[in-house]
Amino acid sequence: MDEEYDVIVLGTGLKECILSGLLSVDGLKVLHMDRNDYYGGESSSLNLIQLWKRFKGNDKPPASLGSSRDYNVDMIPKFMMANGTLVRVLIHTDVTKYLYFKAVDGSYVFNKGKVHKVPANDVEALKSPLMGLFEKRRARKFFIFVQDYDENDPRTHEGMDLTRVTTRELIAKYGLDDNTIDFIGHAIALHRDDCYLNEPAIDTVKRMKLYSESIARFQGGSPYIYPLYGLGELPQAFARLSAVYGGTYMLNKPECKVEFDEEGKAVGVTSEGETARCKKVVCDPSYLPNKVRKVGRVARAICIMSHPIPNTSDSHSVQVILPQKQLGRKSDMYLFCCSYSHNVAPKGKFIAFVSTEAETDHPESELKPGIDLLGPVDEIFYDIYERFEPVNEPSLDQCFISTSYDATTHFESTVMDVLNMYTMITGKVLDLSVDLSAASAAEE
Amino acid sequence: MSRMLLSPFVKFLFLEGVEQNQKGEVVSEKQNKYKHRFPSSSLYLLPHISSIFLCNFSLHPPPSISSSLSGPADIDSMATIGHNNLNAKLVLLGDMGAGKSSLVLRFVKGQFLEFQESTIGAAFFSQTLAVNDATVKFEIWDTAGQERYHSLAPMYYRGAAAAIIVYDITSTESFARAKKWVQELQKQGNPNMVMALAGNKADLEDKRKVTAEEARVYAEENGLFFTETSAKTAVNVNDTFYEIAKRLPRAQPAQNPAGMVLVDRPAESSQAASCCS
Numbered sequence: 001m002d003e004e005y006d007v008i009v010l011g012t013g014l015k016e017c018i019l020s021g022l023l024s025v026d027g028l029k030v031l032h033m034d035r036n037d038y039y040g041g042e043s044s045s046l047n048l049i050q051l052w053k054r055f056k057g058n059d060k061p062p063a064s065l066g067s068s069r070d071y072n073v074d075m076i077p078k079f080m081m082a083n084g085t086l087v088r089v090l091i092h093t094d095v096t097k098y099l100y101f102k103a104v105d106g107s108y109v110f111n112k113g114k115v116h117k118v119p120a121n122d123v124e125a126l127k128s129p130l131m132g133l134f135e136k137r138r139a140r141k142f143f144i145f146v147q148d149y150d151e152n153d154p155r156t157h158e159g160m161d162l163t164r165v166t167t168r169e170l171i172a173k174y175g176l177d178d179n180t181i182d183f184i185g186h187a188i189a190l191h192r193d194d195c196y197l198n199e200p201a202i203d204t205v206k207r208m209k210l211y212s213e214s215i216a217r218f219q220g221g222s223p224y225i226y227p228l229y230g231l232g233e234l235p236q237a238f239a240r241l242s243a244v245y246g247g248t249y250m251l252n253k254p255e256c257k258v259e260f261d262e263e264g265k266a267v268g269v270t271s272e273g274e275t276a277r278c279k280k281v282v283c284d285p286s287y288l289p290n291k292v293r294k295v296g297r298v299a300r301a302i303c304i305m306s307h308p309i310p311n312t313s314d315s316h317s318v319q320v321i322l323p324q325k326q327l328g329r330k331s332d333m334y335l336f337c338c339s340y341s342h343n344v345a346p347k348g349k350f351i352a353f354v355s356t357e358a359e360t361d362h363p364e365s366e367l368k369p370g371i372d373l374l375g376p377v378d379e380i381f382y383d384i385y386e387r388f389e390p391v392n393e394p395s396l397d398q399c400f401i402s403t404s405y406d407a408t409t410h411f412e413s414t415v416m417d418v419l420n421m422y423t424m425i426t427g428k429v430l431d432l433s434v435d436l437s438a439a440s441a442a443e444e
Numbered sequence: 445m446s447r448m449l450l451s452p453f454v455k456f457l458f459l460e461g462v463e464q465n466q467k468g469e470v471v472s473e474k475q476n477k478y479k480h481r482f483p484s485s486s487l488y489l490l491p492h493i494s495s496i497f498l499c500n501f502s503l504h505p506p507p508s509i510s511s512s513l514s515g516p517a518d519i520d521s522m523a524t525i526g527h528n529n530l531n532a533k534l535v536l537l538g539d540m541g542a543g544k545s546s547l548v549l550r551f552v553k554g555q556f557l558e559f560q561e562s563t564i565g566a567a568f569f570s571q572t573l574a575v576n577d578a579t580v581k582f583e584i585w586d587t588a589g590q591e592r593y594h595s596l597a598p599m600y601y602r603g604a605a606a607a608i609i610v611y612d613i614t615s616t617e618s619f620a621r622a623k624k625w626v627q628e629l630q631k632q633g634n635p636n637m638v639m640a641l642a643g644n645k646a647d648l649e650d651k652r653k654v655t656a657e658e659a660r661v662y663a664e665e666n667g668l669f670f671t672e673t674s675a676k677t678a679v680n681v682n683d684t685f686y687e688i689a690k691r692l693p694r695a696q697p698a699q700n701p702a703g704m705v706l707v708d709r710p711a712e713s714s715q716a717a718s719c720c721s
């Protein structure tokens with residue numbers, strides 16, 4: 001270990017592993033360490049024994065739940081947009097070959113006390129009770145505008161500059177009612193709160209386009225895909241990429257203390273009495289607690305169930321969005337459910353999560369509206385975790401710290417953070433659009 | 445009713461495709477019709493096509509479509525897959541320098557390098573074998589060095605149908621390490637995994653430290669298939685892979701089919717791809 005590296009990466013969360021992979025591919029000499037004896041840090045998927053250790057302080061899950069090994073319970077659950085940035089990174093780095101995905105059965109939205117399918121095709125849209133016929137007609141015009149909108153073609157702009165016009169103003173032009181706006185904003189554009197209404201409409205329009213592109217990728221019931229065996233596979237796949245390009249891996253390294261010189265520049269990392277020298281340190285917030293600040297908290301419940309979420313047509317993988325307004329809250333609540341069909345639980349078992357940005361100190365009561373939609377549960381764990389962001393100046397201390405997986409557990413922001421860090425570390429911009437030319441070659 | 449009224453509010457997703465028949469019912473359309481609407485995407489999902497095909501994979505997730513050394517996704521082969529085709533993930537484990545990479549190189553390319561470097565770079569190969577009435581496509585994973593500090597990711601053995609645990613017959617330490625790997629696989633791996641113990645560098649008879657007898661006894665006790673190989677002279681190398689291919693369980697019902705690999709769809713294979721979707 002007494003060697004000199006270009007970069008030492010601490011923590012094997014998804015962000016750190018993507019960076020480690022990208023940097024190794026660039027030819028940098030990378031040492032990657034984790035204090036845990038497993039990959040993934042905060043973004044790992046736990047088996048039952050690990051889950052019990054973490055939340056119940058013992059390692060004796062009831063036998064009735066089946067084999068511990070059959071469980072892969074995400075600590076930061078989320079689905080991937082089939083056409084989102086993470087997928088682009090996976091393809092760009094060719095890490096896809098280590099992973100298997102399955103489409104997610106459905107996306108639902110909570111509206112006036114009931115759970116409704118977010119339509120994924122024309123027939124579903126026609127039948128959907130989410131809007132009346134006349135409203136559908138108005139909404140259709142808006143959707144056509146969004147569909148045709150092309151940033152680079154002013155003819156599609158209908159005389160508006162969407163970088164200036166707010167979403168509220170744009171929608172007003174189409175005369176949509178509040179219910180529809182709520183649906184579009186939260187179930188399709190996937191905004192987490194209502195700030196978007198006063199922000200430039202371009203963002204919402206792009207998000208709607210992403211949603212429609214993702215849904216069109218396959219004829220499934222949602223725009224999402226999810227890896228078999230859980231999200232914990234993702235950091236492992238990027239770690240393998242890093243290793244294949246020469247990255248050195250050491251798990252189970254206690255302490256991992258970052259060493260600084262007189263000027264406060266990181267110069268190495270010490271663990272178990274040995275110091276590895278380096279030019280730069282990349283880590284998650286837990287490795288440099290003095291260089292981060294708290295920015296929020298996420299309340300969540302993790303449930304093991306023996307049935308799918310009621311009123312979701314027996315979907316074995318599903319998302320339900322509960323828009324804030326429907327609950328009288330400031331931020332949306334999310335249900336996420338996966339099952340044996342994605343190999344995250346034994347046959348007949350379902351893992352459901354309820355999560356939201358914490359607004360009080362009582363996750364149990366705060367999450368109640370979501371939990372009420374689940375029906376009976378076999379086991380439930382409540383948890384609040386804190387989110388941090390870096391406050392250091394990387395150009396001075398050579399420490400590149402990732403932001404905690406934000407409340408949104410949003411891959412888009414995850415990947416944006418990674419790409420920004422990559423640029424700070426290397427001075428280069430990762431061009432993911434290279435994939436796009438290949439795609440246009442694939443057009444009929 | 446006017447077409448307008450019937451039009452779904454998320455018709456934007458399918459703008460071109462929605463059509464009505466004479467009675468005014470909405471006729472669902474095919475995806476290809478609007479594919480061209482989304483030129484910005486490079487992603488095509490290729491679901492695994494025939495269910496007959498999937499039935500053959502029992503031990504491991506469905507096959508990866510990406511092949512290794514050959515570059516772009518090998519989709520065409522998908523079309524020809526019939527009853528007796530098997531994809532099998534095979535992992536290599538063993539001490540540094542035991543000859544894991546050399547064995548793969550010998551098997552996949554028929555080569556041997558006297559000074560094979562410690563593995564960095566391409567660590568994923570595929571090779572297809574015909575065994576009796578079936579073909580077995582091995583997806584071979586080399587460790588990429590993650591095991592050096594006991595940091596091999598569980599993903600590595602996940603879904604592996606077979607493992608070759610390699611030691612160097614001139615090193616008792618490497619034999620001890622091999623036993624550790626066997627234990628680890630018995631604990632973590634798939635219970636139906638076919639395991640082979642390979643005593644490599646059999647050409648270095650004069651430097652031998654581990655007797656064949658000792659290894660054979662150990663292998664028998666642990667239900668492994670044992671062989672002594674030489675990546676240098678090619679002795680027993682192909683035979684080991686053939687033997688594994690023969691032992692792979694056939695035609696068990698798939699536990700969980702329908703996983704898919706994301707590929708960057710190459711232009712020339714667009715036809716094969718659309719037949720799968």
Ligand SMILES: Cc1cc2nc3c(=O)[nH]c(=O)nc-3n(C[C@H](O)[C@H](O)[C@H](O)COP(=O)(O)OP(=O)(O)OC[C@H]3O[C@@H](n4cnc5c(N)ncnc54)[C@H](O)[C@@H]3O)c2cc1C
Nearest residue numbers: 079080081084085190207334336356357407408410411412
């Ligand atoms: C507290 C909380 C908990 C959550 N829990 C879950 C959960 O358990 N399960 C779940 O599925 N979701 C959850 N979400 C929602 C999650 O944030 C995402 O909105 C959702 O999963 C969308 O997928 P993605 O971010 O994985 O996809 P990505 O691939 O990252 O992309 C889609 C998202 O990024 C945005 N986006 C992508 N590209 C662009 C672009 N070019 N321009 C503008 N925007 C873009 C889209 O709006 C969309 O939200 C939660 C959100 C919050 C706030």
Ligand SMILES: Nc1nc2c(ncn2[C@@H]2O[C@H](COP(=O)(O)OP(=O)(O)OP(=O)(O)O)[C@@H](O)[C@H]2O)c(=O)[nH]1
Nearest residue numbers: 540541542543544545546558562563645674675676
């Ligand atoms: N004589 C002899 N040498 C061999 C044989 N197989 C491998 N070697 C040599 O042993 C050395 C190590 O072989 P590798 O194939 O790199 O071993 P490895 O197990 O992949 O090693 P790592 O990638 O470092 O874990 C190389 O110098 C090979 O040339 C063999 O059968 N006979």
Ligand SMILES: [Mg+2]
Nearest residue numbers: 544545562563
């Ligand atoms: Mg090797």
